[in-house]
Amino acid sequence: MPTLEIDGQQLTVADGTNLIQAAEQLGIEIPHYCYHPGLSVAGNCRMCLVEIEKMPKLQIACNTRAGEGMVVRTQSERVKQVRAGVLEFLLLNHPIDCPICDQAGECKLQDYYMDHDRQPSRMPLAEKLRKGKALDVGRLIMLDQERCILCTRCVRFLDEVTKTRELGIFQRGTQNRIDIFPGQRVDNPYSGNIVDICPVGALTNKEFRFQARVWYLDHTASVCTACATGCNIDVHHRRGQVFRFRPRENEAVNKYWMCDEGRGSFRRLHSERRLLKPMIREGGEWVGAAAEAAQGLLVRALHEVRDRYGAHCIGALVSAQASNEEAYLFARLFREGFAGSRLAGLSWSPAQASRDDFLIDADKNPNTAGLRALGLSPDAPAILRAAEAGELKALVLWRADLAPSQGQEWLDQVAEKLDFVAVIDTDGHATAEIADVLLPIATVVETTGTFTNRTRRVQLARRAFVPPAQALEGWELLSHLGRRAAGWKLYPSAEAVFSELARNTPAFAALDYAAIGVHGAELAA
Ligand code: SF4
Ligand code: SF4
Ligand code: FES
Numbered sequence: 001m002p003t004l005e006i007d008g009q010q011l012t013v014a015d016g017t018n019l020i021q022a023a024e025q026l027g028i029e030i031p032h033y034c035y036h037p038g039l040s041v042a043g044n045c046r047m048c049l050v051e052i053e054k055m056p057k058l059q060i061a062c063n064t065r066a067g068e069g070m071v072v073r074t075q076s077e078r079v080k081q082v083r084a085g086v087l088e089f090l091l092l093n094h095p096i097d098c099p100i101c102d103q104a105g106e107c108k109l110q111d112y113y114m115d116h117d118r119q120p121s122r123m124p125l126a127e128k129l130r131k132g133k134a135l136d137v138g139r140l141i142m143l144d145q146e147r148c149i150l151c152t153r154c155v156r157f158l159d160e161v162t163k164t165r166e167l168g169i170f171q172r173g174t175q176n177r178i179d180i181f182p183g184q185r186v187d188n189p190y191s192g193n194i195v196d197i198c199p200v201g202a203l204t205n206k207e208f209r210f211q212a213r214v215w216y217l218d219h220t221a222s223v224c225t226a227c228a229t230g231c232n233i234d235v236h237h238r239r240g241q242v243f244r245f246r247p248r249e250n251e252a253v254n255k256y257w258m259c260d261e262g263r264g265s266f267r268r269l270h271s272e273r274r275l276l277k278p279m280i281r282e283g284g285e286w287v288g289a290a291a292e293a294a295q296g297l298l299v300r301a302l303h304e305v306r307d308r309y310g311a312h313c314i315g316a317l318v319s320a321q322a323s324n325e326e327a328y329l330f331a332r333l334f335r336e337g338f339a340g341s342r343l344a345g346l347s348w349s350p351a352q353a354s355r356d357d358f359l360i361d362a363d364k365n366p367n368t369a370g371l372r373a374l375g376l377s378p379d380a381p382a383i384l385r386a387a388e389a390g391e392l393k394a395l396v397l398w399r400a401d402l403a404p405s406q407g408q409e410w411l412d413q414v415a416e417k418l419d420f421v422a423v424i425d426t427d428g429h430a431t432a433e434i435a436d437v438l439l440p441i442a443t444v445v446e447t448t449g450t451f452t453n454r455t456r457r458v459q460l461a462r463r464a465f466v467p468p469a470q471a472l473e474g475w476e477l478l479s480h481l482g483r484r485a486a487g488w489k490l491y492p493s494a495e496a497v498f499s500e501l502a503r504n505t506p507a508f509a510a511l512d513y514a515a516i517g518v519h520g521a522e523l524a525a
Contacts, residue, residue, distance in 0.1 A: 193256075231258040301420040384414075
């Protein structure tokens, strides 16, 4: 645990901490390009040079470990002069096409030039070296070789993290350029990460480029719900539209990375089949209904089935797409309001679902472990068999499209045997077609809730913006249904639902939103 001094401030850091990390702990940014905490140290950009007392030459901070008694200066005249020199060198052949560069606003070349250089180029534009522009090098990736500063972050990511090695540095001297190896493309399942770590506009994402200027986007901390790993993400959005997901650092879950499948899952949020208002079926036709009327119809229909046939003729399935808060309230609604009904959690993934031994999990649900911890029976198949056998009269489905697992024919047959089907979801999917009542709810980015990942880590996804039209947040809708069916008081927030859940569920007892924080917390054994 060395104690050192940086810019006149003393601090003690863990053994092995480099000077960039040590300075960060004091809120001091040492500018850097090639260093990335998730990759090996390359030490090639020289942007991080600092002055260390008793050392005659400036040292690169990324490859210098904090030592006992070290005195470091990051702002001396010598350091400032060298930084300006390094920047001039890096910009020598740069095309300065910032106005049409998609990295503008999050480009370290722009930022550091403004902070540390600000001198006009001594190289006339016409004499600058020309290299490849807008090269299509992968499913998601466009490469601009002229903007590249040869930091090798992308190369090291592909060497060290995915080990797929599609990119390399070719040619010599000033002709050096990043390129794909012959016959290769950057199409591995984690390719999007190289765009995130490229400090300049050399690598851009085909799906995001030219869609929005980054300074117009708001950021909300969330969790990817495309599989059970629950990678931490930031949702970048504007006026109710999500533009991209980016990985958010969490050493215990995803480190700095996410997969392309999860990255692209934001597209599902903007479905053409989005449900925007409650619908009820009247004489075989769908008609729009007021929220009160549709909720009232659902509760009345279930009461009728219970009174006429018994509660065991009601099936209630909550999918592992639901948050802990939703699953808890759904279970409470059926346990209290319709005691004796058949309640289960549904966690279905396609048989050929992608998986690997890094992040991608074959379970494509974000909350399978949460449903289990909440005591929800995983026996949805038994309930579906009961529906098929005509033993059920009513079926209520929460975020559960049965078509992919059961098939359309099965749905049509079962629809014949049921008196009443309620679908509560974001989209008008195939299962919604057989419903008598459709209640629209918020997508994961429109509501606050927690998910329990495959290692039983509970993580918080915050609401980025309010749901559109008449869609309600899931916990809010369940709160209204509980009031109608069982006389509940309305819950004021998702956090209040979680507090109650934690009081009533031993595995969650030690948790609240503060304890979960931005990096999550594990369930008790
Ligand atoms: S493409 Fe980007 S990440 Fe790769 S070497 Fe060039 S600047 Fe670095
Ligand atoms: S590994 Fe899973 S949780 Fe992580 S980004 Fe991919 S789909 Fe999302
Ligand atoms: S960040 Fe230290 S040399 Fe590049």
